[in-house]
Amino acid sequence: MKLSxxxxxxxxxxxxxxxxxxxxxxxxxxxxxDIITGAKANTLLITLQTHKSLIAAANLVDVSAIVxxxxxxxxxxxxELADKAGIGLFVSEVDTWxxxxxxxxxxxx
Amino acid sequence: MSTCNHKWEMADIRHGYLVMEGCPRCGGRAAxxxxxxxxxxxxxxxxxxYWVYLGSSQATKFNLKCVECGKRVNLDDMMGLMxxxxxxxxxxxxxxxxxxxxxxxxxxxxxxxxxHASGKCxxxxxxxxxxxxxxxxxxxxxxxxxxxxxxxxxxxxxCKGIVIADTGLTEIY
Numbered sequence: 001m002k003l004s005x006x007x008x009x010x011x012x013x014x015x016x017x018x019x020x021x022x023x024x025x026x027x028x029x030x031x032x033x034d035i036i037t038g039a040k041a042n043t044l045l046i047t048l049q050t051h052k053s054l055i056a057a058a059n060l061v062d063v064s065a066i067v068x069x070x071x072x073x074x075x076x077x078x079x080e081l082a083d084k085a086g087i088g089l090f091v092s093e094v095d096t097w098x099x100x101x102x103x104x105x106x107x108x109x
Numbered sequence: 110m111s112t113c114n115h116k117w118e119m120a121d122i123r124h125g126y127l128v129m130e131g132c133p134r135c136g137g138r139a140a141x142x143x144x145x146x147x148x149x150x151x152x153x154x155x156x157x158x159y160w161v162y163l164g165s166s167q168a169t170k171f172n173l174k175c176v177e178c179g180k181r182v183n184l185d186d187m188m189g190l191m192x193x194x195x196x197x198x199x200x201x202x203x204x205x206x207x208x209x210x211x212x213x214x215x216x217x218x219x220x221x222x223x224x225h226a227s228g229k230c231x232x233x234x235x236x237x238x239x240x241x242x243x244x245x246x247x248x249x250x251x252x253x254x255x256x257x258x259x260x261x262x263x264x265x266x267x268c269k270g271i272v273i274a275d276t277g278l279t280e281i282y
Contacts, residue, residue, distance in 0.1 A: 031275045033169040036190070037122050041246040056192035056271040059214060060254060062247045085214070086249060 018088025120174035127168035200263035
């Protein structure tokens, strides 16, 4: 599924320019130390975490895009780093569980 | 000599705390990984050093294992990873990044002793395997991860970067 299709269907707000590629799978975590051991390349990361180290971790394992849940929005320097890394950033108003359910119901596995 | 074109995966993943200590006598820094339920905060004498707790963060340690030939690379000497944002043109880390070219992201593998007084840092075999591991699955064309040992940093206190650690979460206790 392409990121634009995901954004449309799941009601996500894009907060940076993103490359509209297909993503392959989802990883959910709020710990950067966990992300580097669990997230895979080209996946979608769902998190509450908005710290800059999140981008350092996501870039290392080549995460495709990040969805911040519960309306959390990262600071400008975090968005700037994600831009440099080519990582798409989206915001959802729903919580992590609801986001996971939405994705599952959309057929994302 | 192995002819295996290694395909690495993480192995022996351990969750715990990265504990930072400082010696007020020499200004040295040290770090160790603890798997205790709560990060240890003891102060203690070790030779000429008097180590004082500076802070801790939740962290994860791992080794690498080749799924093809079974070779294991131990990464016990690596305490963490830091995305380099250093802009000192004299810093070796910056020079390595420039040499590798556009699309390269340099990450510094942090060892336990920032002073490198023992002459040791993260080993060459571990650095090679980390580079192979983090690059083997990259999907973005032209993107490259370069991991270097922290003895390449201009100065561990001045060399800028973003450490991949869950700082602050230990305050939950």
